[in-house]
Amino acid sequence: MSGRPWSKAFIERARPEALVEVRAAIAFLENGLLADGRDWLLNTPQVSSVDLEAIWPLHWLFGMPGAIPAEVASKETFPKVFAWVDRFSAVVGAARKKNGKAKALKGFEAAEKIWAAAWAEGLRGVDERDPVGLSAGQEVLVHPTDSGVTHKDRGTLVGLDGEEIVIEVKTEKGTVRVHAPRHGFRVLAAQEETKL
Known part of the structure; x- marks a missing residue:
């Protein structure tokens, strides 16, 4: 797709480096953008498009069992980031409940x-x-x-x-x-x- 191999062996070899990058991104959020205890990245009263753009990879990864080992990142080591993702999930869940199921279109x-x-x-x-x-x-x-x-x-x-x-x-x-x-x-x- 983009020039790199996608074999199982390659993915297994690349995983440790990928986890280093993911942990660095999570640490940046924890110790930088969310360090002051704000709920949303721009300190807005509700979720914004900035949160959406930044959160989706973590929301996706945190939702896959085993994708991020606890020794790399957990609610204990990065409580602000995990709370931010949980808040986002709650907002999405409330919106789904309010708006009902989307109509599938061909x-x-x-x-x-x-x-x-x-x-x-x-x-x-x-x-x-x-x-x-x-x-x-x-x-x-x-x-x-x-x-x-x-x-x-x-x-x-x-x-x-x-x-x-x-x-x-x-x-x-x-x-x-x-x-x-x-x-x-x-x-x-x-x-x-x-x-x-």
Whole structure:
């Protein structure tokens, strides 16, 4: 997928180093961002998107029995981080209870809803000072830099800044906006495709 082996032997050899990295991230949260006893990372009254972005790997790992051995991280060694993850789980559980079960959609049903929907956000525009030198309305290609580089999304550039790339793509049913983060994605003028 991204150039590294995924054999059982490789994963077993890489596990100790991975656990070192996970423990370092947990320690950073415990002794840095959560050190003052706050409930949420930005000291907000409720969970924010910052918490969501930071918490998901830990929430996922803590939910897998045996993924993080107790000698690497536990409620005893990192009480603030584990309490933060527990608070998040409680918020998610309350939201699920309040909102009920999500309706499952088939792919074509989801596509119909997307095509029928209004734009959810305003555009920040294209930063003309961006180092890649692209302009609003220019035909561009967007693709990940780590894997999947053989498929490039083609569209009209409508948003570009240090955080995000937004292109409009015409389909049979209308126009959709495709968003990609700047980190890990490349955007280039469509005519540059043959140069790379």
